[in-house]
Amino acid sequence: MSDKQSRKTFRTRMEEMIRTLREQIMAGHYAVGEYLPSELDLSRKFQLSNNSVRKGLDTLVEEGLVEKIPRVGNRIKAPSSEDQIVIRLGYYPIIDSQGELPYLLNEFQKRHPHIRVEPIQISDARGYVRDLLTHDMIDMAMMNTYLYQDLLEEQAVELLEPQEPFEEMYPFLKKAFQYKDELYAQPFIFSPVILCYNREHFASLQLPEPDSSWTWDDLIANASKLAIHNERFGFYYHLLSPNRWIVFLLQSGEVFRRDEDGRYRVHETRLLDGIEKVRDILYQPGVYPLLLSASSGEAERLFKEQQVSIIMTTYFSINNLKEADFEFDVAPLPHLNSFNTLNLTIGLAIHKRSKVKSAAKQLVDFLVSDEAQRVIRKETFSIPAHKQAAQWTGQTVYPTRYQMYKEIIPSFSTFTDTGLTLKQLEDMLSECKLYWSGLRTKERLAAGIEAILNQDGTGRYS
Missing domain, CATH: 3.40.190.10 (Periplasmic binding protein-like II)
Known part of the structure; x- marks a missing residue:
């Protein structure tokens, strides 16, 4: 091997040692105050002379990563900004x-x-x-x-x-x-989308607490009993949140898909059953506060103030209820044609x-x-x-039904399980809002959604 090749190989090995030690220090493999391996160990590992190892370590000293302690070794230095x-x-x-x-x-x-x-x-x-x-x-x-x-x-x-x-x-x-x-x-x-309910409200009226057998009609019936005029509503959720309204699409039991002609068809299917159920909830007297659907955080605020008895929420959002001065718990969502919920x-x-x-x-x-x-x-x-x-249970768990999510894992779904893209879902929501507002019949809703979904990608209807 020529001297030129030998010098190149030596330089490569020294650069490898510097790079390896630098990455290990930056990644935290060595704590501040800890010493690097001895120069002899580094010499053997990277096949370098002691003098070459010292030159490589000098580079790390100049970079502020290590400091030399005479007769002791090379110590990891606390970094500057x-x-x-x-x-x-x-x-x-x-x-x-x-x-x-x-x-x-x-x-x-x-x-x-x-x-x-x-x-x-x-x-x-x-x-x-x-x-x-x-x-x-x-x-x-x-x-x-x-x-x-x-x-x-x-x-x-x-x-x-x-x-x-x-x-x-x-x-x-x-x-x-x-x-x-x-x-x-x-x-x-x-977190799956779930129900959270005020146990004290249920107990005061001697109502059975929600369980996995509940349908949306069961929720409406119980929410009607829990509501008190000018004091509290029975049920609430942020109507327009994609993490809420899409649940009702998923519970239709059907997926949006093109037929043999390449078109979406909604008429005479169950695809809008969930959207129709939303309207049932909205217009049930005393159940739902129509004018308050501003944000998901509104649901937890009203619930914490005991102005609503049941909310559709998530494990994430009930972190806002830690300071609640009453007992609450969680339950699976009611079901329609299926038990699906968003995870x-x-x-x-x-x-x-x-x-x-x-x-x-x-x-x-x-x-x-x-x-x-x-x-x-x-x-x-x-x-x-x-x-x-x-699944850790090292202390008393609150809510008491926290581990309930394990039992409903088979119901977990995502946005994509609707069969639609995010853009299609956003466009579809515009039509649903008109229906929920009373400006569309179900037939006109179906026609409007079909028109949206059957666009050819350029904004024209196919």
Whole structure:
């Protein structure tokens, strides 16, 4: 081997040692104050002379990652702000309370002092996260199934780095973030859409509490009894939330699909049974407060103030009820033609073009670890994706029927189970609102929906 080739091989091995140690330090494999392996051990591992190892370590000293302690070794140094890797994490502010995010990020920082997480608030609006990823403005995103579906339908899912599912997760959660056998977001927490009810209201009227046998007619009948004029309503949910009204589509028992002529047909099917049931709920005297459907948070506020007895909600949202001064519990949704409910999953996605993917992967691994997921289970009502953590029962559980979600897993569905795209669902909602307002008959509703779904993609009707 020539001297030139030998020098090149030596330089490659030294660069490999520097790069490997740098990545290990940045990823937290060594804690601050811990010592690197001895120069002799590094010399053997990377096939370098002691002098070459010292030169490589000098580079890490110059970078502020280690400090030399005479006659002792090379110690990991507490990083300055300039030395830290920064992960820009897009997140929903509600995860602060629904997932103990500030506490978990603080714990991650302690274990990985060379990595700093910069939380950036994101919106649920379609296209918002897609734009942030497209313009490389975030390295990671906490992503719900709605935003993931938006990426998928806009052929932008390749902006995300495929991940290996962690072994301890509930297997059914993968469905929400899979495409062509690849997982594009690691499930973090989840919740089905459920009922939450005031046990004291039921007890005071000696009414049986909701159970899995309830139909929507049962709910309407009991909500009518629970309602008190000028004091409280029987039932409430945010009418226009896609995480609520789509449940009624799913419970029709049928899927929107094209017939042999390539057209959607709604007339003389059960597809609108759920939409019709919504109207039954809205116009039942004293049951539902028509003018208050402003946001999902409104439901929990009214419930906490005991101005409504039953709400359609999620395990995520009942975190807002921790300070309630009355006893409440959860139950499965009533059923119509099927028992389906939406399961909402929040996942952890990594930007494929991020320059700090290794550090982002470290954060994902920590957030789905048994340690982090048990914190979520103990401190919140959100359901961890980690199966064993979710089923932890180390203390008195409240609500008492918290573990009810395990019994209704077969009913869990997603937006895609309707057979429609997000754009089709949004357009369909416009027609449904006219029907619920009393401006459409059911026949005109069916015709309007068929017209929307049978557009040829250019805005023209086929």
